[in-house]
Amino acid sequence: MALRTQPFTILIAVVALGIVGAAIVGVTYFLEQVVKPETVALQTIKQQQEAPDSVPDPGAKEFETAVGLIRSGELISARERLAYILRYYPESAKHAEAKRVLGEINLDLLLSDAPVPGKIRYVVKSGDSGLAAIASRHKTTVDCIVRANGLTGNVIHPGDEYWLTPLIFTLEAKLARRELIVYRVENPEVVDASPDAGVSASGSVGPVEVFFKSYPILDANLPPTVKLPSAAEISDKPAWLSNGKRAVFGTPGYHAAHRWLQTARPGLVLQAAPEDSQRATVERNAGILLAPADMNELYTYIRTGTELRLTE
Structure with a gap:
């Protein structure tokens, strides 16, 4: 009796195995053809949502053009391109670099014998x-x-x-972001008499402030009487020797002297940050402190009478 039922049992097992196999094939097909593509699509959408927008940066292209002009020795044209980036592409990834390079070009042209406009x-x-x-x-x-x-x-x-070169500049100390910006004043002789800040009553263009260079502010210790926003004027440019005496151009020790840009307001000065051995001296920590090389550079082209604005 058991011998007669064995083929039937085998047949049932074979049929069951076939059903299981078909089920596996079906599940595999479903996973490969339906679930997997949908998962990949969802992951792709998520990545696209998380990734920053790939918006074209026209400022970067302008910067590349400016670099090419610099390599060709065309500094005036390069300067125009960089100034264009600062004015029209403030959100460009190359904005900060354009600002730095523009400042270096402006200074190089000023302190060279190149016959550039304005000289x-x-x-x-x-x-x-x-x-x-x-x-x-x-x-x-x-x-x-x-x-x-x-x-x-x-x-x-x-x-x-x-x-x-007539040196007509304005200084602006942006204390919150620790930056001293130098603006060149163009058309300074034209007096603006109209409500429109850029145009005089006669219709001619009035004084315009144009970015020249910027310097990092290392520290700022303003006198308590100075409230922001505020303004002052550079009234003196002393160069101090180590013995406390003033030096003038052409005298021994002048080039190594400690330079100040002193305003008419007591305690409000621009000077080089002190060395560690000098930090105990109150006067050496007063005012707006710059790197020594930056202060010496600024001293070269800033005149008495220059306006200094202080803002947040």
Whole structure:
């Protein structure tokens, strides 16, 4: 009896195995053809949602063009491209780099003998008493004349020719982000008499502030009487020797002297950050502190009478 039922049992097992196999094949097909593609699609959508928008950056393209112009020695054209980025593409990934490079180009052109727009060629006359008088008359500084013309001293002779640049700037200390910005004032002789800040009553363009360079502020210790926003004027440019005496251009120790840009408000100065050995001196920690190299650079082209604005 058991021998007659064995084929039937085997047949049932085979049929069951076939059903299981078909089920496995069906599940596999469902996973491969339905579930997996849907999962991949959902993952792709999630990645696209999490990824930053791939928005074109026209400022980056302008920056590449400016770099090419710099390599070709076309600094004026490169400067225009970089200024364009600062004005029209403030959200560009290259904005900060464009700002830094533009500042370096502006300074290089100022302190070189390149005949760029804004410079004048001056011929020393027999009545000229010295570089200081020439600098004062043409709204520049002795340091700038010396640097731009590669001079080694302050002795002048009739017939000498120098490049001079009127130095008309405005300083703005943005204390919250610790940045000192130097603006060049263009068209300073035109007085604005209309409600429109950029146009005079006669219709001509009035004074315009254009970015020149920026410097990081290392520290700021303002006197308690200064409330933000505030403004002051650079009233003096002392250069201090280690013995506490003032040095002037051409005297021993001048180039190594500690430079200040002093305003008319007590305690409000721009100076180089002190060395560790000098930090106990209150005067050496007062005001707005810059890196020594930056302070020396700024001292070269900022005149007395320059406005300093203080903002958050």
